[in-house]
Amino acid sequence: xxxxxxxxxxxxxxxxxxxxxxxxxxxxxxxxxxxxxxxxxxxxxxxxxxxxxxxxxxxxxxxxxxxxxxxxxxxxxxxxxxxxxxxxxxxxxxxxxxxxxxxxxxxxxxxxxxxxxxxxxxxxx
Amino acid sequence: xxxxxxxxxxxxxxxxxxxxxxxxxxxxxxxxxxxxxxxxxxxxxxxxxxxxxxxxxxxxxxxxxxxxxx
Numbered sequence: 001x002x003x004x005x006x007x008x009x010x011x012x013x014x015x016x017x018x019x020x021x022x023x024x025x026x027x028x029x030x031x032x033x034x035x036x037x038x039x040x041x042x043x044x045x046x047x048x049x050x051x052x053x054x055x056x057x058x059x060x061x062x063x064x065x066x067x068x069x070x071x072x073x074x075x076x077x078x079x080x081x082x083x084x085x086x087x088x089x090x091x092x093x094x095x096x097x098x099x100x101x102x103x104x105x106x107x108x109x110x111x112x113x114x115x116x117x118x119x120x121x122x123x124x125x
Numbered sequence: 126x127x128x129x130x131x132x133x134x135x136x137x138x139x140x141x142x143x144x145x146x147x148x149x150x151x152x153x154x155x156x157x158x159x160x161x162x163x164x165x166x167x168x169x170x171x172x173x174x175x176x177x178x179x180x181x182x183x184x185x186x187x188x189x190x191x192x193x194x195x
Contacts, residue, residue: 021154021155021160024155031167039175063171066168070167073160
């Protein structure tokens with residue numbers, strides 16, 4: 001019985017970690033999708049100058065947060081210490097949400113809903 | 126994790142063993158290396174890079190000379 005519980009705990013922990021990693025990939029994919037949509041609108045001349053400025057700043061913040069999260073995840077993989085990566089991942093999530101929020105005025109409503117759904121899925125994982 | 130999922134995993138462990146079960150769980154979602162690669166790409170690609178890539182995919186006018194008139 002004890003062995004069964006130990007196995008179950010190990011499997012449960014592993015499954016939980018897999019959800020976290022899948023959530024990270026989902027998050028970056030959502031921002032990638034939003035960035036491509038922005039680029040298309042920008043090249044079509046449909047992005048006001050003020051939105052373009054805010055989008056550039058917000059994306060740069062997301063890039064920086066993703067870099068910190070990357071380093072923290074690499075350190076976690078090497079050491080097994082989850083202390084730093086949880087806060088770093090949360091910061092990356094917040095930066096991603098902030099970037100999408102800047103794009104809301106220029107994106108089609110269905111695209112906004114799709115992105116919000118993807119980001120919510122990434123947060124729930 | 127729901128009770129049904131836990132029961133299914135336990136059944137799988139009983140049938141195929143813990144190693145195969147862990148492999149199954151690793152394959153059903155992203156691995157830590159997938160997450161690391163995704164974050165690396167996210168940290169390196171600027172918004173201006175997306176703009177350049179989109180511009181490059183747009184149809185460009187041909188520079189080919191028109192055929193001579195007979």
